[in-house]
């Protein structure tokens with residue numbers, strides 16, 4: 464656990480890249496050509512084109528209200544991974560039905576880069592990202608907490 468350094472929010476876009484493929488784990492999306500990409504308001508699967516064998520990578524910036532230890536929750540079917548900066552904070556990877564994993568990270572007040580990788584192989588799908596921290600009951604990460612380039 465460490466305090467992630469601040470970065471300039473205007474250098475980041477809140478976006479998604481959509482992929483199609485057959486994976487058993489979240490792949491290295493940087494090595495795969497996306498089918499589609501664009502801005503999205505929140506983490507979610509609304510931009511999917513297929514029901515199975517697809518994935519997303521979401522990037523953006525999350526606004527942290529005050530210094531403290533935060534819990535990040537990642538619920539998914541199938542696998543997902545959440546990074547703050549370069550740190551893997553929640554690892555919910557692999558083939559499984561809907562399940563939630565939690566990770567703890569100490570964060571300074573301010574804006575931090577966040578990245579979520581997700582895939583669904585077959586059957587049902589789902590993705591939910593939540594946060595809990597000092598004075599902040601567990602809540603889905605809302606559009607107001609996420610930044611993108613103006």
Ligand SMILES: [Ca+2]
Nearest residue numbers: 541585586587
């Ligand atoms: Ca599935």
